[in-house]
Amino acid sequence: MWLGKFLDLEEDIKDLRSRIKKGLFDSLKKDKLTPLEFTIIETIFNSKEQSGYDLINNLNKQFAGTWEAQSGTIYPILRKLENSGFLKSRTVKSPIGPLRKVYSLTEAGETILKHKVNKNYLDQLKFTENFLVELSSIYIHSFPEEEKEEIIKEIKSLLKEIFENVSLSLKLKLEFKAKCQECGSEINQEAQFCPNCGTSLLPTIEGDTKEFDT
DSSP: OOOOOGGGGGHHHHHHHHTTTTGGGGGOOOBBBHHHHHHHHHHHHSSSSSHHHHHHHHHHHHHHHOOOOOOHHHHHHHHHHHHTTTTEEEEEOOOSSOOOEEEEOHHHHHHHHHOOOOOOHHHHHHHHHHHHHHHHHHHEEEEOGGGGGHHHHHHHHHHHHHHHHHHHHHHHHHOOOOOOOOOOEEEETSBOOOOTOOOOOOOOSSTTOOOOBO
């Protein structure tokens, strides 16, 4: 959903350099991000730390079938973002395979992300609102005239449900933090492995579900 003008970081970096540690952004080797790069940075930030495998799963959930993240696309971007100073990585053990690399934001990457979202949050909300209106209007007009009234009711109900889900999801993200039962580290509730100790968070026997400390 991020458009090109929002992904140019040059003015943001200049603004931040005038107010915080001037050398903080010296490690950043690019001043513009693609929409997918920015989305990856946002997703990793919201999980604190994430493996490439978990990132791909989370991206596919976010895009909801409109686009499919593939390892051949995501891993090169992760390496580029790390080499450009936005991400850092470390290697952790895995109980079922080789060592795994997990990614988190550098101080510079996190600072520029927060600044960018804070600066453009209301514009992005308005853009989302306009997009929903246009999309829904086209959808309604794709039905015969005699069905439109019923379709409008369905859309209103669906939008109400969506906003209720947004409110609930935000509440859960802010109030409840999942923890690995093995090492106690905070983790993303949708992670398949703990990024700290590598413990599998998948069900161990049929019918089990993942359990978290909160």
